[in-house]
Structure formats: structure tokens, C-alpha cells
Amino acid sequence: MDTFIVLVLLTFLAITAIGIIVLRDLLGAVILLGVYSLTAAGAFVVMDAVDVAFTEAAVGAGISTILFLGALSFTRHEQKPRGHDSWVALVFVVVTGGLLIYGTLDMPYYGSADSPSQTHPELAVRYIQESGTEVGPPNIVTSVLASYRGYDTLGETVVVFAAGVAVLSLLGLRRRRPEDEAPEDAPGDIPAADPQDSQRRKV
Amino acid sequence: MKLYPRQRHRVLQVVTKLVIPFVLLFGLYVQFHGDYGPGGGFQAGVIFASAFILHGLIFGLKRTRDVLSPTVLRFMMASGVLLYAGTGLVTMLFGGELLNYSVLAHEPTHGQHWGIFAVELGVGITVTGVMITLFYGFASKR
Numbered sequence: 192m193d194t195f196i197v198l199v200l201l202t203f204l205a206i207t208a209i210g211i212i213v214l215r216d217l218l219g220a221v222i223l224l225g226v227y228s229l230t231a232a233g234a235f236v237v238m239d240a241v242d243v244a245f246t247e248a249a250v251g252a253g254i255s256t257i258l259f260l261g262a263l264s265f266t267r268h269e270q271k272p273r274g275h276d277s278w279v280a281l282v283f284v285v286v287t288g289g290l291l292i293y294g295t296l297d298m299p300y301y302g303s304a305d306s307p308s309q310t311h312p313e314l315a316v317r318y319i320q321e322s323g324t325e326v327g328p329p330n331i332v333t334s335v336l337a338s339y340r341g342y343d344t345l346g347e348t349v350v351v352f353a354a355g356v357a358v359l360s361l362l363g364l365r366r367r368r369p370e371d372e373a374p375e376d377a378p379g380d381i382p383a384a385d386p387q388d389s390q391r392r393k394v
Numbered sequence: 395m396k397l398y399p400r401q402r403h404r405v406l407q408v409v410t411k412l413v414i415p416f417v418l419l420f421g422l423y424v425q426f427h428g429d430y431g432p433g434g435g436f437q438a439g440v441i442f443a444s445a446f447i448l449h450g451l452i453f454g455l456k457r458t459r460d461v462l463s464p465t466v467l468r469f470m471m472a473s474g475v476l477l478y479a480g481t482g483l484v485t486m487l488f489g490g491e492l493l494n495y496s497v498l499a500h501e502p503t504h505g506q507h508w509g510i511f512a513v514e515l516g517v518g519i520t521v522t523g524v525m526i527t528l529f530y531g532f533a534s535k536r
């Protein structure tokens with residue numbers, strides 16, 4: 192049954208991915224990206240990786256979609272039609288994709304008995320058996336993430352921080368000038384009739 | 395007296411106001427219940443940030459900035475990382491290795507509990523700050 196559900200979800204994933212490629216409407220593509228992440232989250236739940244699924248749903252389907260929508264407001268909602276297709280790009284993409292798929296052939300199959308975590312179970316067994324008395328939390332993922340691998344998570348937090356600093360220095364938050372103090376139009380507001388106001392919004 | 399004189403999507407604004415407290419509450423639940431169920435600082439930070447982003451989408455960036463100014467966000471971004479790294483330093487002061495929380499209390503598991511609590515809080519604060527900053531960065535360029 193699990194295999195069947197995963198197969199259905201993976202089929203959905205493939206269809207969504209093709210949809211994202213084919214769509215010229217960028218807004219639709221962004222929404223489909225959200226659908227893609229949500230479907231992936233569903234697949235993770237079936238594979239019992241609840242924490243990963245949670246992150247995928249919150250980050251992939253939630254925040255990324257909103258940030259993509261924000262990026263869309265810089266540009267048009269329609270992909271620019273191109274007169275010719277670049278064969279070089281196609282060859283490059285096919286070769287890269289082929290190499291990536293070739294790389295996955297070395298990976299163990301899902302749930303396979305001779306994956307490294309099955310042939311060397313000492314670490315997993317230790318986490319499962321000892322983390323309750325050694326660290327405490329019933330959620331072993333939290334024990335591994337915050338305690339056993341606390342140093343890695345510190346690095347991840349620094350990466351998130353660095354990303355924030357990078358965005359701040361690239362996009363920059365507009366400093367509040369006196370003219371910004373006038374209430375900005377909320378998306379739900381009717382545009383102001385005052386011409387000066389509309390001029391300001393164009394800036 | 396009308397609070398928002400030029401409003402069109404009144405239903406959206408009212409529903410948003412109703413929803414935001416529950417989103418924040420769920421964020422806190424995910425943050426502090428991560429020891430017992432799925433969740434933790436990262437997911438909680440994203441959920442917490444999404445409440446503010448929702449507010450910004452519906453009420454406009456200006457009003458959200460009044461609630462949470464970019465300066466506060468910058469402090470949040472840095473203080474989360476500092477809280478995490480500071481916990482590591484405190485464990486070293488207590489005579490343990492970096493981020494070995496067992497030394498924080500008499501009972502090792504209690505120390506671990508406090509350590510994980512502080513560290514996850516640090517992750518949550520940083521992620522919240524960065525995510526809202528990203529949104530401000532994109533939205534203020536319009």
C-alpha cells in the first residue's frame with residue numbers, strides 16, 4: 192500500500208515538474224512549485240520522515256512560494272516567448288541531467304538491506320537505544336539535530352544568518368525617509384486619487 | 395472612526411486578523427514541542443515569520459514595519475546565532491566540551507534539556523528574522 196501511495200505521489204511530482212517547464216504563465220509556475228513541494232512533503236510522510244516533511248511543507252510550499260511571488264512583482268507575469276530554441280542549452284541540460292541520474296544509480300534502493308545504514312547499524316542503534324537516557328527528548332530527530340550534531344546545526348544557523356546578511360547587502364532595506372512616513376497603500380486599499388500619492392508609489 | 399479608510403478587501407483583513415494569533419500560537423507550539431513531536435526551531439521560525447508576512451501582504455508593508463521594524467529584525471538575526479554559540483561557550487565555561495549540554499545542570503539529561511531548549515530558540519529567532527528580512531527586502535523594492 193505504501194509503495195502504491197509513493198508511486199502515485201511520485202507520478203504527481205513528475206507531472207507537476209513537466210507542468211512547471213511547459214507553463215509560460217509564471218504565476219502558475221510558482222503555484223505549481225508550491226504544489227510540487229507539498230506533494231514531496233506527502234511522499235516524505237509516507238516514508239516516515241515527518242520532520243523532513245514538515246520542513247519541506249513550511250519552507251518549500253510556504254515561504255519559497257511567497258518569496259517567488261515577491262520576485263514576480265519585479266517582472267512580468269508571462270515568460271517572454273523566444274524566436275529560436277538554443278540547442279546548446281538543450282544538450283547541456285540533457286547531459287547534466289543524465290549525469291545526475293547516473294549518479295543516483297550508485298545509491299542504495301529505498302529500504303534496501305545493503306545500504307550503509309543497514310550494514311553498519313551501530314550508530315542508528317545507539318541513537319535509538321541510548322538517546323532517551325543520554326539526551327532525553329522522545330523525538331530522536333531533535334536529539335540528533337540539537338545535541339549529537341549540535342555543531343552541524345550551529346553551522347546551519349550561521350548559513351541562514353549569512354543568507355540574511357547577503358540579501359540585506361544585495362537588496363538592501365530602504366531606509367525610512369520622511370516621505371515614506373505617509374501610509375503606504377495596502378494591497379487591499381483602493382488606489383489613492385491624489386496624483387502626488389500615485390507619483391510617489393511609482394518611485 | 396474608521397481605522398483603515400481606503401479598504402477594499404475587508405473580509406480578507408478581518409479573516410487575517412483572526413488567523414494571525416493562531417499562526418503565532420502554532421509557531422510557538424512547534425518551537426517548544428519539538429522535543430516531543432515533529433518540529434523544532436527551523437520550522438517554528440518559518441511559521442512564525444509567515445504570520446508577519448501574511449500581515450504584510452494584507453495590510454501593506456508600512457503597517458507591518460510599524461509592528462516589527464527592520465532594525466529589530468537585524469537584532470533578531472544576530473541574537474539567535476549568538477544565543478546558539480553562547481550556549482556552546484557557557485558549556486565550555488562549565489567545564490564541558492563545546493555544546494555538550496550535560497554539564498549545564500546536576501542531572502545530565504536536565505542539562506541536555508536546557509541546552510536543546512536554548513539552542514532551538516536561537517535557531518527559531520534567527521530563522522524568523524531572516525525570513526521576514528527576505529520578505530521586506532523583496533517587498534520594499536516595488
